[in-house]
Amino acid sequence: MENIVSIIVAILSGLAVCIPLAVKLVQQARQAVTEKNWAPLLGLVVDLMEQAEEKFNDGATRKEWVIAMVKTSAEYVDYPLDTVALSDMIDGLVDMTKVVNPPAESVTENE
Secondary structure, three states: HHHHHHHHHHHHHHHHHHHHHHHHHHHHHHHHHHHOOOOHHHHHHHHHHHHHHHHHHOHHHHHHHHHHHHHHHHHHOOOOOOOHHHHHHHHHHHHHHHOOOOOOOOOOOOO
């Protein structure tokens, strides 16, 4: 009888260790899949931003449209999407374009 109790205790203690590890493994696998998909997501966002440039004059309207389109696409493929991170990504891309493609400045007479 003592052997059975000790075996049950050993099994329960093993499960107590294995279950949280399995949960953490699943979480890490999901995170890896999500991070792996950031490059295609970035490409989609850039393409949508280019389309929004042509369709809308107002920057806020462009951003809303891009977010709405990405959310729709993400829901369609069951992709978990953080809209705050997406909004920050769009703002960062816009800031980057202002540095890479600065507005044309007037030419000085000294040249």
